[in-house]
Amino acid sequence: MHDAEVAVIGAGPIGLETAVALRRARVPFVHLEAGAIGATMGWWAPGTRYFSSPERIAIAGVPLVVQGEEKATREDYLRYLRQVAGAFALEVRTFERVAAVERESGWFVVRTAPSSHGVGGMEEQRRAQRLATDRGLAEGEGARSAPPRRGEPTREYRVRKIVLAIGNMHLPRMVGVPGEGLPHVSHYLEDPHKYFGKRVVIVGGRNSAAEAAVRLYRAGASVTLCQRRPELERERIKYWLLPELEWLIGKGQIGFEASVGVREITEGAVVFTRAGGYVEVPADMVLLLTGYVQEPGLFEMLGVELHGPERRPRFNHDTMETCVPGVFVAGTAVSGSQERARVFIENAHEHVDKLVRAIVGREVELPERAVFEGNEES
Ligand SMILES: Cc1cc2nc3c(=O)[nH]c(=O)nc-3n(C[C@H](O)[C@H](O)[C@H](O)COP(=O)(O)OP(=O)(O)OC[C@H]3O[C@@H](n4cnc5c(N)ncnc54)[C@H](O)[C@@H]3O)c2cc1C
Known part of the structure; x- marks a missing residue:
């Protein structure tokens, strides 16, 4: 003692x-x-x-x-x-x-x-x-x-x-959907190198999701950013990151799915609910950056x-x-x-x-x- x-x-x-x-x-x-x-x-x-x-x-x-x-x-x-x-x-x-x-x-x-x-x-x-x-x-x-x-x-x-x-x-703040525990799903961004050449779905509307989207795009991943809100939460994304993210989304370099909620994650896709229907986004890796x-x-x-x-x-x-x-x-x-x-x-x-x-x-x-x-x- x-x-x-x-x-x-x-x-x-x-x-x-x-x-x-x-x-x-x-x-x-x-x-x-x-x-x-x-x-x-x-x-x-x-x-x-x-x-x-x-x-x-x-x-x-x-x-x-x-x-x-x-x-x-x-x-x-x-x-x-x-x-x-x-x-x-x-x-x-x-x-x-x-x-x-x-x-x-x-x-x-x-x-x-x-x-x-x-x-x-x-x-x-x-x-x-x-x-x-x-x-x-x-x-x-x-x-x-x-x-x-x-x-x-x-x-x-x-x-x-x-x-x-x-x-x-x-x-991590769990999303609570089927497939959240699959090996290609994570709540933690790792070395961007890991995602090179992969289709990555990032779920989240705050700065960490926005930053991950830009970094992984630069590292050669094919990125789709998905969020519940209809628009980017401008006040929750750092002011120096926002213009680049908006530009990349505008040019179609980063995919953007707004007003969607995760329903299920499968081996090769994330299934979202949207306006009473479903949308399926193909994914090799999924990052749930929800805090x-x-x-x-x-x-x-x-x-x-x-x-x-x-x-x-x-x-x-x-x-x-x-x-x-x-x-x-x-x-x-x-x-x-x-x-x-x-x-x-x-x-x-x-x-x-x-x-x-x-x-x-x-x-x-x-x-x-x-x-x-x-x-x-x-
Ligand atoms: C990507 C990212 C970027 C960030 N950027 C900034 C920034 O620019 N500016 C800023 O101010 N903040 C930033 N933050 C937040 C920042 O991480 C925290 O503000 C900072 O780490 C908080 O310091 P802390 O000492 O309060 O707690 P922590 O750094 O979280 O330290 C808590 C420590 O307690 C230990 N611990 C917990 N429970 C126990 C236990 N039972 N027994 C023994 N040890 C225990 C943990 O292991 C940990 O080391 C950022 C966070 C993230 C995720």
Whole structure:
């Protein structure tokens, strides 16, 4: 059993920024992460670029300098996170998943189990499917955080406070149609190279679907973008991507099926419902880019109240403390399974400042940084 004042759970950008702030404030803490640091970015397709400018996603006052004054790629940012972790000698206990938390006479006992990956991405989806099968549950239920299995080696940490910086893109939002589990169907965009020469149907109306359509077209795939709405959702697609997508659709280079709903996926096609009838679009590969949801197991285990359709944790906006004394929340974890992303790295830095002040109980010296109230979408 290891003792510390605080356990930080999650080593994404906001978990790492919290760790640096606690280190600067000389608060003893343990930092636990189910995968590698920055595990969420780990499952993005290679070469994916941030939409935020580098200064907005820089953490802990360390400048993020990107070659060519471009926006950072996933690779730039992962390299940067390693640099920050190294510069501050952060001791992140990676590949330790927090599986259970219990209360014991004024302490939280945090139990971890070995893990092969972060909480998110294709591996996590497979794990959820395995758990669901083992327990005879529907797939969506299988993802619930489960106590370590009998005989599984575990570690225990006794702490006074917990910071949940666990993110919110843990599992795909399932469409719930026959054929969704077929091998050529995925909720994750992989290296665009993989799709060369293939007929790819992309389902989704937001930025990730639009970006995938353009990238796969450039990689030599024959792409059809399919969505429920009658027109492209202009306000949900980045302003620099929209003109290219519209141009490619206008020229017939990217196929576009609007006002359609997925009915079924078969070996060679996606069947959509449209205006009372059906339309069948041939497909070698299908990408269902319909968003991701948060796995609420840790909140539930701790007794944190979740509210609204997005199941957002309730917390004090001045301190980031939830309704459970000693349990804090930071980063995109605050927003539950958000339908429309409103919390990003760039507007979550202030969570760190607030919670560290609350934990330390006084003003602490924090790195200078500009305050970004919105995000570059708005
Ligand atoms: C394609 C794409 C592009 C994006 N571009 C931007 C952008 O330009 N700007 C921006 O601000 N945001 C962007 N985002 C959103 C961005 O991913 C998040 O804002 C960012 O990762 C959130 O940081 P975080 O630290 O809150 O959570 P995360 O980075 O998701 O970190 C949470 C961590 O907690 C770990 N974890 C969860 N549960 C447990 C557990 N039980 N035990 C141990 N560890 C656990 C996970 O493994 C993960 O590493 C983008 C997202 C996508 C998908």
